[in-house]
Amino acid sequence: MSDEISSEFDRDTAVRRVAPGEYAADLAKGWAFGDVLNGGYLLAVVGRALADALPHPDPFTVSAHYLAATGAGPAVVRTDVARAGFSLSTGSASLFQRDEDGTEVERIRVLATYGELDRLRDDVRTSARPPDMPPYEECVSTDENPDPSFSPELVHRLALRLDPTSVGWAVGSPSGKGEMRAWFALADGRDPDPLSLLLTVDALPPTAFDLGLKGWVPTVELTAHVRCRPAPGPLRVALTTRNMAGGYLEEDAEVWDSADRLVAQSRQLARVLE
Amino acid sequence: MSDEISSEFDRDTAVRRVAPGEYAADLAKGWAFGDVLNGGYLLAVVGRALADALPHPDPFTVSAHYLAATGAGPAVVRTDVARAGFSLSTGSASLFQRDEDGTEVERIRVLATYGELDRLRDDVRTSARPPDMPPYEECVSTDENPDPSFSPELVHRLALRLDPTSVGWAVGSPSGKGEMRAWFALADGRDPDPLSLLLTVDALPPTAFDLGLKGWVPTVELTAHVRCRPAPGPLRVALTTRNMAGGYLEEDAEVWDSADRLVAQSRQLARVLE
Structure with missing residues (x-):
């Protein structure tokens, strides 16, 4: 506005x-x-x-x-x-x-x-810990995708750096665990805010890729909780899927800011198309 | 109807x-x-x-x-x-x-x-495991609550059996972990179905009790996913809270049926009133 x-x-x-x-x-x-x-x-x-x-x-x-x-x-x-x-x-x-x-x-x-x-109390009492992943410089830029035909427009809006353990799918060796971790920033350098977190929770390659699925996995429903205002700098995002059954899977996201605070959580129900 | x-x-x-x-x-x-x-x-x-x-x-x-x-x-x-x-x-x-x-x-x-x-495929590929909790007979009925003044109407509609590790709060010794596990059934013996799962995900004592909080923790928003039709018999419900911050907490529920299938997942955002 x-x-x-x-x-x-x-x-x-x-x-x-x-x-x-x-x-x-x-x-x-x-x-x-x-x-x-x-x-x-x-x-x-x-x-x-x-x-x-x-x-x-x-x-x-x-x-x-x-x-x-x-x-x-x-x-x-x-x-x-x-x-x-x-x-x-x-x-x-x-x-x-x-x-x-x-x-x-x-x-x-x-x-x-x-x-x-900004009106919330500043108490934090959490058992959640940031994802265990390498520093930004040691993660894999999506610009380095070995498949040059894979270059959706979206990739150019984001500065995504995938945890090396999350990129097996791109070379035909998904881990099968249903996990995906990445550093997330906007390509134009804009710092995160509560609104941009709504993009962040749904911007990584889907866990379905890490499960070895190749088709489209459209979101049926996604619920995001924004828990605090993110500090400037890149975010860490960890996705996990625990249950794929009956042609549906849930995908949970946690987003951590540069001050090691859990700034957003989300869960989506997605449909596995084949 | x-x-x-x-x-x-x-x-x-x-x-x-x-x-x-x-x-x-x-x-x-x-x-x-x-x-x-x-x-x-x-x-x-x-x-x-x-x-x-x-x-x-x-x-x-x-x-x-x-x-x-x-x-x-x-x-x-x-x-x-x-x-x-x-x-x-x-x-x-x-x-x-x-x-x-x-x-x-x-x-x-x-x-x-x-x-x-009933129209879904019957494939299941899940890394989630049922909660590690004692059998029904070894869990604690909410009728056995040591505080006789604690007898809300709701308790009489449910046959809840709490995991003994989840009842410390009732005797002044909450674990502080933000966990709650219980067997769940309707007191009248009606078997679970997709609709009753909407009750099940929000029927246990809140994880806030296990975190040592005593006040009301009203739900702001709750999203439930029903993943398959539950088999007859008591359900196991595991609640966890990973992040309490700024006066809000999330509470995740997993519901498992007697056939060891993950039948529902839910997450709610609740407000910690003091």
Whole structure:
């Protein structure tokens, strides 16, 4: 919503209020994998609309159900406030696009509760530990992918550095464990904030690759919790899948900041297409 | 929706369609802790309305945002179908009650995707293992609570047997780990099904007790994934909290059936009140 937008993430997730609770967006093809926009990017767009529609600025918990693949181009986000409380407020949002014959189609429906991270107490009592992974310089840039045909647009928006133990899939030797760890930053150097964490939780190669699956694993639902404002600098992201069954798998993400704080947790249910 | 209802869970979660997409419920005080109805019970009520409103029978992923405490008495659930697909359908639901002056107040808003569990492939490839806990007979019935003043109505609806390592909080010696494990069954002997799993994921004493907290830890948001139809017999439930920070904590649940299958996973964001 700023007049001076210097980062491509901010520019490409910008929304413009066109009516009370209604926002126009121009979804950018730079965040696509093939023709399909990344789910985390779309969540950040919807999250920005909700940050304007709700009286609190920061996403505390956001659940998105993905109804259909979303491509680049114009979109509308319609929001509905369920409750505006003192500490927390809750609302729904839906992202719509028009199909070829002009019919409006709902692509994503979201339910979210927002609050104000800077107002939280600063106590931390956690048993979670940051992922055990090599420093940034020793991880593998996705620019170094040995398969030159694998160069989705999305890769160029991100400065991802994969833990060397997480790249076996790229050379035909997945670990089979269902794990993926990486350093995450935006390629344009923009520092992380609560909104960009909504992208971060869904921006790594899927754990399905590490399980030896090669097809598309579309997200059915993703819920992200933002637990504190991230410090500047690259983030560490650890994904794990514990249960693949009946053609579905869950993928959990933990995001740690440069100050070793757990800044976001997410879980998605994804469908294994074959 | 059955005419012959022999279980108290089925009777107390029954909903009656009063208009297209709109359902009346009579919330039963038997599922309360003090004056506040259990969030899992309420999710099962809303889940039953959605099972009727959507073309698929089983909750695959259900996200509930709790807006205000809900007490016993009449309630209305209004549903809205977002998408009805071949394998999956998605819809929203809101539960309303009337306050003292008759104003309708939204208590819970839900976003859910339903499917048909019996249509899933039967492949299972999981690294998750059932919780390491003693057999049912060696666990501690909540009827044996040493504090006789602690006897919320909810306890009588459930046949909970707590892992002995999870009961320190009841005698003033919480482990501090943020874990809780128990056998779960309905007191009336009704076998588990996908709908009752929505209760199961939120029916144990909170991990907050094991962290040494004594106050109320209200759920802000809970998302449950039902991964397969549970086999008859008692369930094992393992709760863990990894991160308590800024006055919030997440609580993860895994539910295992008598056939050693992971039948449900859930995560909630809860607020630590002091």
